[in-house]
Amino acid sequence: MKLKYKLSLIIAGLLLFSACSSPKKTIKLGFVGGLTGSGSDLGVDGMYGALLAVKTINAAGGVMGRDIELVIKNDQSDPEVALSVDQELVDLGVRFIIGHMISGVATKTVPFVNEHNVLMISPTIAKDSLSTIDDHFIRVIPSNVTQATLLSETIIKQNPGRLGILYSNNNLLFAETFIQILTDNIANQETKIGGSFAFDVNTKPDYKKLVEDLKTLKINSLLIIASGDEVANFAQNFALMAFHPTVFLPAWAMTNDLIVKGGKAIDGYFGVNYTQTNSTAPEYIQFKTSFIKEHGAEPTFAAIMAYESVMLTVNAIISSQSTDPMIIKKKITENNDYHGVFGDLLIDRTGDASRAIRLFEIVDGQFVMVKP
Amino acid sequence: MRIKTPKLYETLIAIGLISVILSMFLAWSLVSSQLTTYFVEDAKNQNIEISTTITAYVEDKLNEAVIHLKLIKESIDLTHMSKDEINALIFRFNQINQSFVDIEVIDSEGMVQYTLPQNSNEIGYDRSREPFFSNFKSDAEIYWSSVQLSPYTNSNTIMIAIRYGDGYVIGYLDLKEIRALSDVYILSFGSTRNITITDQYGIYLVNQDQTLIDERRVDPHHEMEMTILNGKFMVIHEESEYETSLITASQIKSNGWIVTISEPYQVAIGGIDYVLKIVIWFAVLMLLAYALML
Numbered sequence: 111m112k113l114k115y116k117l118s119l120i121i122a123g124l125l126l127f128s129a130c131s132s133p134k135k136t137i138k139l140g141f142v143g144g145l146t147g148s149g150s151d152l153g154v155d156g157m158y159g160a161l162l163a164v165k166t167i168n169a170a171g172g173v174m175g176r177d178i179e180l181v182i183k184n185d186q187s188d189p190e191v192a193l194s195v196d197q198e199l200v201d202l203g204v205r206f207i208i209g210h211m212i213s214g215v216a217t218k219t220v221p222f223v224n225e226h227n228v229l230m231i232s233p234t235i236a237k238d239s240l241s242t243i244d245d246h247f248i249r250v251i252p253s254n255v256t257q258a259t260l261l262s263e264t265i266i267k268q269n270p271g272r273l274g275i276l277y278s279n280n281n282l283l284f285a286e287t288f289i290q291i292l293t294d295n296i297a298n299q300e301t302k303i304g305g306s307f308a309f310d311v312n313t314k315p316d317y318k319k320l321v322e323d324l325k326t327l328k329i330n331s332l333l334i335i336a337s338g339d340e341v342a343n344f345a346q347n348f349a350l351m352a353f354h355p356t357v358f359l360p361a362w363a364m365t366n367d368l369i370v371k372g373g374k375a376i377d378g379y380f381g382v383n384y385t386q387t388n389s390t391a392p393e394y395i396q397f398k399t400s401f402i403k404e405h406g407a408e409p410t411f412a413a414i415m416a417y418e419s420v421m422l423t424v425n426a427i428i429s430s431q432s433t434d435p436m437i438i439k440k441k442i443t444e445n446n447d448y449h450g451v452f453g454d455l456l457i458d459r460t461g462d463a464s465r466a467i468r469l470f471e472i473v474d475g476q477f478v479m480v481k482p
Numbered sequence: 483m484r485i486k487t488p489k490l491y492e493t494l495i496a497i498g499l500i501s502v503i504l505s506m507f508l509a510w511s512l513v514s515s516q517l518t519t520y521f522v523e524d525a526k527n528q529n530i531e532i533s534t535t536i537t538a539y540v541e542d543k544l545n546e547a548v549i550h551l552k553l554i555k556e557s558i559d560l561t562h563m564s565k566d567e568i569n570a571l572i573f574r575f576n577q578i579n580q581s582f583v584d585i586e587v588i589d590s591e592g593m594v595q596y597t598l599p600q601n602s603n604e605i606g607y608d609r610s611r612e613p614f615f616s617n618f619k620s621d622a623e624i625y626w627s628s629v630q631l632s633p634y635t636n637s638n639t640i641m642i643a644i645r646y647g648d649g650y651v652i653g654y655l656d657l658k659e660i661r662a663l664s665d666v667y668i669l670s671f672g673s674t675r676n677i678t679i680t681d682q683y684g685i686y687l688v689n690q691d692q693t694l695i696d697e698r699r700v701d702p703h704h705e706m707e708m709t710i711l712n713g714k715f716m717v718i719h720e721e722s723e724y725e726t727s728l729i730t731a732s733q734i735k736s737n738g739w740i741v742t743i744s745e746p747y748q749v750a751i752g753g754i755d756y757v758l759k760i761v762i763w764f765a766v767l768m769l770l771a772y773a774l775m776l
Contacts, residue, residue, distance in 0.1 A: 145697035145698065150631065154698045157697075161700060312636075346604075350607075369611055370611050373611050375608055404683065
């Protein structure tokens with residue numbers, strides 16, 4: 111009796127203490143992308159997509175009775191900064207990272223997550239050399255081989271003559287695969303590569319000299335491997351100098367920024383993409399409506415894929431009732447039944463994504479799908 | 483098993499302790515609730531006053547920027563001025579008020595016709611697919627963009643557009659200028675309160691933490707702030723930061739931006755909560771001590 115009396119008093123005291131201090135725990139997801147500087151629209155759009163997903167999940171009651179908390183970090187699209195912010199996330203107890211957003215940072219960050227038992231789910235890293243490796247890296251965008259192959263087929267089919275390649279040097283790993291595949295695919299074709307030009311995103315290009323060089327090399331078509339706003343600037347300057355090449359673009363450039371900042375100068379450009387911004391699929395309409403309400407702009411492919419990355423991760427947490435990164439990885443790669451904004455998203459056993467890719471032409475400021 | 487009857491002194495200690503603890507809690511609950519209400523009400527009134535003052539001040543300053551664009555619009559005489567004269571006039575105006583990183587005059591087709599000399603490469607750029615061109619409401623006088631990267635400086639800017647005949651005069655307002663507008667208030671009140679300005683979608687324009695602005699972050703309280711506009715007031719508990727705050731919000735009418743004052747509850751009510759914790763600890767310790775004495 112005396113023991114019971116003592117215990118009840120001790121428990122009462124501890125309850126009183128815990129009532130004063132215990133907070134509700136959240137499940138932390140990290141989001142990392144380049145949020146400042148040129149080309150940061152990709153990271154910022156991804157952040158807004160991830161935020162919308164978290165808001166939707168929490169509004170529906172969260173996961174296992176807990177809210178999702180998105181811990182956001184800026185990797186400045188720099189591999190060293192990327193590594194240090196990943197370490198900060200690990201120190202905060204984060205075990206799932208949605209990001210990073212460009213292939214250029216993957217060389218440092220993928221080995222880091224492998225070593226620290228963290229699962230990285232990237233919306234937009236498409237670097238091919240990360241394919242078919244069973245590690246802690248999962249992506250919802252297919253390898254850039256898919257994009258480069260479709261673009262090179264399109265170029266061969268259109269036979270535009272002499273092709274120039276303009277590429278941004280802050281995402282060299284992504285560009286290299288494109289250039290290699292394109293070079294291999296058109297080796298015995300009529301179209302020839304007339305020259306390659308790298309540019310620094312932090313330095314304004316000398317557009318006049320560039321156009322003169324392109325004209326001297328008799329280049330009449332261009333593959334531009336850059337972000338949407340960078341391509342828009344090239345397009346505006348090409349139009350001013352009455353230089354009208356046939357232009358081909360990767361999915362990276364196919365953003366709302368390209369349309370808004372490119373004006374009529376980008377009409378007639380071709381590009382590949384995994385998303386259809388004029389889709390009438392109910393899932394997409396619902397997502398698009400929510401996104402416009404939250405952020406006042408159309409969602410870009412980066413926003414869509416970041417949204418899907420969060421949803422994919424959370425679905426796996428719910429169905430496995432676990433927050434162990436390796437259990438979640440297994441769930442995603444072995445029992446994946448996730449239905450994305452544009453239909454089924456298939457992730458294979460090594461974490462690589464398969465989804466439909468399409469060719470678009472920009473007509474009157476709209477991405478119009480080109481029939482195969 | 484034989485039940486031991488408590489000794490008289492144990493019973494007296496127990497009754498004494500319980501009486502003391504109960505009276506402490508009773509007295510505290512009566513006094514603390516009144517004290518808390520008083521402090522919260524006082525903080526509320528002060529914060530509402532600060533937020534409405536900042537709102538009016540920023541609105542005035544933004545109006546100055548708009549007036550500046552209107553003066554440019556009225557000073558341009560297309561029939562009697564050459565292209566160089568118009569560009570030079572825009573340059574002179576920009577020297578007087580350097581809030582804008584660029585000013586452009588756009589024709590009815592959406593093409594840049596005139597701009598600052600340092601950005602003359604952009605003359606001929608096509609702005610016809612910018613939202614101000616397609617979304618400008620017929621009855622609206624001014625278009626305010628959301629936060630966007632400047633095509634000139636890569637810094638965050640707001641675009642302001644006003645009509646000019648069939649075209650537009652547009653200015654790219656550097657966010658640093660907006661921060662400068664409210665610096666005086668941040669310096670005065672920022673040590674105890676967080677002063678924030680966001681655009682209509684909750685993207686930070688002003689905050690003590692500059693990285694939130696640079697990274698175009700969204701204020702996590704935006705939705706809640708929208709519900710407490712017009713001088714209303716709310717107490718929220720931030721579970722992730724274990725902090726309760728008093729929030730006041732008001733809106734800049736011309737463009738829908740929101741000015742928010744957030745003050746930690748602990749700061750607002752002074753030391754009341756600290757004393758309460760000591761009282762609770764004291765009570766817990768007395769209970770534990772008594773349990774061990776038995």
